[in-house]
Amino acid sequence: MRTEETTPAAEPVGPLSGPLKIPLVGRPLRLAGFFSDPVRSLLRIRERYGKLSAIQQGDARMVFAFSPELNREVLASTDRFCVRSLAENAPKTSALYRLRTHLLGLNGDDHRKARRLVSSAFTRPRVEAYREDMAALADKLFERWRLGEVIDVEREMQQLALWVVSHTVYGVSPTDANLGLGLRIKQIVQGLFSPVAMLLPHDLPGSPYRTLLRRAEAVEQELLALIAKKRTQPGEHRDALAALVHARGEDGAPFTDEELAGHTFLLFFGGYDTTANALGWTLLLLALHPRVLHDVQDELTVLQGAPPTHEQLAALPLLDAVVKESLRLLSPVAFTARSAARGATLGGHAIPERADVFISPLATHRLPEFYEHPNRFLPERWLKGEPPSPWAYLPFGAGPHVCVGASLAALEIRITLAMLLQRFTLLPPDGARIDHQVQATLSTKAGMPMRVLARQRVASPPRIEGDIRELFEAPVGT
Numbered sequence: 483m484r485t486e487e488t489t490p491a492a493e494p495v496g497p498l499s500g501p502l503k504i505p506l507v508g509r510p511l512r513l514a515g516f517f518s519d520p521v522r523s524l525l526r527i528r529e530r531y532g533k534l535s536a537i538q539q540g541d542a543r544m545v546f547a548f549s550p551e552l553n554r555e556v557l558a559s560t561d562r563f564c565v566r567s568l569a570e571n572a573p574k575t576s577a578l579y580r581l582r583t584h585l586l587g588l589n590g591d592d593h594r595k596a597r598r599l600v601s602s603a604f605t606r607p608r609v610e611a612y613r614e615d616m617a618a619l620a621d622k623l624f625e626r627w628r629l630g631e632v633i634d635v636e637r638e639m640q641q642l643a644l645w646v647v648s649h650t651v652y653g654v655s656p657t658d659a660n661l662g663l664g665l666r667i668k669q670i671v672q673g674l675f676s677p678v679a680m681l682l683p684h685d686l687p688g689s690p691y692r693t694l695l696r697r698a699e700a701v702e703q704e705l706l707a708l709i710a711k712k713r714t715q716p717g718e719h720r721d722a723l724a725a726l727v728h729a730r731g732e733d734g735a736p737f738t739d740e741e742l743a744g745h746t747f748l749l750f751f752g753g754y755d756t757t758a759n760a761l762g763w764t765l766l767l768l769a770l771h772p773r774v775l776h777d778v779q780d781e782l783t784v785l786q787g788a789p790p791t792h793e794q795l796a797a798l799p800l801l802d803a804v805v806k807e808s809l810r811l812l813s814p815v816a817f818t819a820r821s822a823a824r825g826a827t828l829g830g831h832a833i834p835e836r837a838d839v840f841i842s843p844l845a846t847h848r849l850p851e852f853y854e855h856p857n858r859f860l861p862e863r864w865l866k867g868e869p870p871s872p873w874a875y876l877p878f879g880a881g882p883h884v885c886v887g888a889s890l891a892a893l894e895i896r897i898t899l900a901m902l903l904q905r906f907t908l909l910p911p912d913g914a915r916i917d918h919q920v921q922a923t924l925s926t927k928a929g930m931p932m933r934v935l936a937r938q939r940v941a942s943p944p945r946i947e948g949d950i951r952e953l954f955e956a957p958v959g960t
């Protein structure tokens with residue numbers, strides 16, 4: 483870990499008002515400081531202050547919960563801990579405000595009803611029907627790689643995830659003009675997570691927040707145009723948006739255009755960066771652990787160069803274990819937050835109303851009580867013993883807001899890896915620098931360079947530089 487001197491510092495603050503007795507973080511981080519490096523902050527807060535702690539700065543109250551029991555209290559008790567969209571403070575007449583009408587902006591019965599409808603677009607047969615398209619898109623990506631060249635694996639996986647999510651959520655092909663929509667949506671979400679937008683959410687000329695508001699307007703228009711097009715297209719509704727346009731709630735009512743725009747906004751973002759980053763991190767971890775890489779490649783020989791069928795995917799235990807372990811160690815959604823309702827308690831402590839309560843899959847996944855050698859990449863841990871509880875292993879979240887696209891992501895990740903690893907060995911060039919950042923999801927700061935080689939045995943792990951080395955114990959050689 484970095485030394486204390488280099489960690490974003492902040493002034494000590496007074497105790498939280500109210501009867502809160504949980505330990506205050508003694509040398510608390512500034513709000514913006516926290517968001518400038520949330521992973522390091524979260525791991526440090528857990529290490530120093532244990533499973534429940536809090537910081538306060540001005541009106542901002544942040545509570546940190548790091549145990550399976552507390553995860554369950556926060557994520558399952560939706561009446562005590564509510565989702566609150568980051569766009570909640572946007573002007574009420576703005577597109578940014580309207581686009582928050584999605585599952586992670588809804589609570590209680592509103593959420594339950596909308597969730598039922600959105601889930602209907604992700605049933606098992608619907609997801610499985612994407613297998614061939616996913617394989618074709620992966621092939622399309624690999625065709626542009628040349629042996630010996632260094633590619634940015636993160637960017638390549640983002641390209642693939644963009645194609646897949648455009649296809650599955652909007653029914654848009656890689657050549658379609660709407661493909662850029664995904665990138666524009668990503669810019670908005672990154673804007674919402676930026677410390678500047680959080681601290682200065684004011685529509686002032688030239689301000690980053692005004693840019694954010696304008697971008698949201700443009701994206702909303704694009705989404706509404708797509709929705710209008712879907713309404714005129716009867717047929718089999720293979721993509722999620724078409725399914726949602728034609729879905730009906732318990733009372734027979736369809737989603738309004740505003741709801742459709744909000745839900746597809748989240749589906750698009752939820753399915754894009756997360757999956758791309760999961761793929762990128764898995765490829766990096768494999769490159770740094772040649773023994774595991776060889777074992778998976780050996781397991782995949784049964785496929786004889788072809789993409790796996792559903793039956794074959796179910797019979798590739800090591801591939802499955804590698805994906806689970808990568809999602810454990812470098813969870814793309816490193817943390818999530820809820821807002822405390824009036825009278826909420828957590829771990830027996832009263833929590834002030836509207837305090838932001840953070841839980842972290844990434845930090846939970848490193849609790850030594852649940853994971854032996856928590857900082858090591860050890861896929862074999864998934865091949866023996868009982869799996870951890872859903873509150874101790876939660877890369878896709880848990881409770882009523884658990885990821886609606888988890889099976890889609892699981893399929894995409896496994897198909898892509900199975901196809902890629904049969905053909906290629908990707909290795910970072912000696913001394914390549916890889917730093918991490920969190921902009922909504924855990925990604926790199928400046929890409930993930932790797933050389934494309936024909937599938938081959940690697941004698942020793944390549945040596946890399948950068949702060950990513952702080953997030954896991956790399957094997958000797960790196």
Ligand code: HEM
Binds near residue numbers: 586651819888
């Ligand atoms: C590796 C890939 C993915 C990861 C790690 C991931 C992770 C998560 C997590 C942790 C949550 C819960 C957030 C919270 O409780 O605050 C979540 C929710 C959600 N995810 Fe995913 N996700 C992935 C892929 C996808 C895909 C492919 C889609 C859709 C195409 C998607 C759509 C959603 C939606 C709509 C929600 C909100 C569910 C609700 O509030 O009821 N995600 N995801």
